[in-house]
Amino acid sequence: MDFSKLNGKIFFENKFIDSKKAKIHVLNHSLHFSSSVFDGIRVYNKKTLFLGEHLDRLYLSAKLMKLTINLKKRKLISTINKLIKLNKIKDGYIRPIIFRSSHSMSPETSNCKSIIAIAAWKWGTLFNVEKGITLMLSRYPRLNKSIFPIHAKSSGSYQVAVVSRVEARKKKFDDCLMLDIKGNVAESTACNIFWIKNSIIYTPKEHSILQGITRKAVIEICKRNRIKVNIGNFKLKTILNADHVFVTGTAAEIQTVRKIKNKNYKTNSKIINLIKDSYNEIKTKSPVSTSKI
Numbered sequence: 001m002d003f004s005k006l007n008g009k010i011f012f013e014n015k016f017i018d019s020k021k022a023k024i025h026v027l028n029h030s031l032h033f034s035s036s037v038f039d040g041i042r043v044y045n046k047k048t049l050f051l052g053e054h055l056d057r058l059y060l061s062a063k064l065m066k067l068t069i070n071l072k073k074r075k076l077i078s079t080i081n082k083l084i085k086l087n088k089i090k091d092g093y094i095r096p097i098i099f100r101s102s103h104s105m106s107p108e109t110s111n112c113k114s115i116i117a118i119a120a121w122k123w124g125t126l127f128n129v130e131k132g133i134t135l136m137l138s139r140y141p142r143l144n145k146s147i148f149p150i151h152a153k154s155s156g157s158y159q160v161a162v163v164s165r166v167e168a169r170k171k172k173f174d175d176c177l178m179l180d181i182k183g184n185v186a187e188s189t190a191c192n193i194f195w196i197k198n199s200i201i202y203t204p205k206e207h208s209i210l211q212g213i214t215r216k217a218v219i220e221i222c223k224r225n226r227i228k229v230n231i232g233n234f235k236l237k238t239i240l241n242a243d244h245v246f247v248t249g250t251a252a253e254i255q256t257v258r259k260i261k262n263k264n265y266k267t268n269s270k271i272i273n274l275i276k277d278s279y280n281e282i283k284t285k286s287p288v289s290t291s292k293i
């Protein structure tokens, strides 16, 4: 899909305008220096899922990347809800982005304005791979928060993800598994990762991953169902020895992994099915938000 041809309205510089008119100049700062932050929110049956949590992360991302969001959270929420109505979204996706204006062509940004845009579109399943996805090993590591503001969902942090995904597709894999700089399992290019060994779930600590909102929901689901979750630093060999693997993300939801490198996994897991069912239940019930809004 060519997103520049998206129909409907986009919220751009404090107005709802026709999507096709929501344009920026080629000398926009963020295009050249990746100085933007964004988030992605799912809409199920006309309602957002975990909106408060996503906006908390958007403000955190902006703070870490020294961008200002010139709207209060409450205004952002009402704007997003209005956009869903204007675009008649039943099941879809919301993409708020904060980026810098064209007032600099260097890392010096004191003259740049901070711009907000919010787009919304109808969207179904991301991978649509019933039988599970395949992951290659990325040649580049995920950085950690002492080297890079990894907890910001910033455009800059996706450069390695984009390169890794291109390489994965060339080699006929769906995506890449990324390790941290010490060789521990981190995440895939746009999802957090979990694996199961002897009915215990494992997932990496937060130092080198995006703090996923779906990851948090999955950990809660496991707690509620008395499934043990081990959060720690784990070498590649631990995931290669796992019984089952899955990835989580707002867009991907809960996606089974059937292969990492040349290791194949069984895809029929009772635990993954239970987590998928519980997540589907959350989607339909709109859970109580844990956001501080």
Ligand SMILES: Cc1ncc(COP(=O)(O)O)c(C=O)c1O
Pocket: 040, 153, 187, 188, 189, 190, 191, 192, 209, 210, 211, 212, 213, 214, 215, 248, 249, 250, 251
């Ligand atoms: C690098 C990365 N990790 C993990 C995730 C999953 O996060 P969430 O569950 O909040 O969508 C995403 C998606 O936003 C991502 O881009």
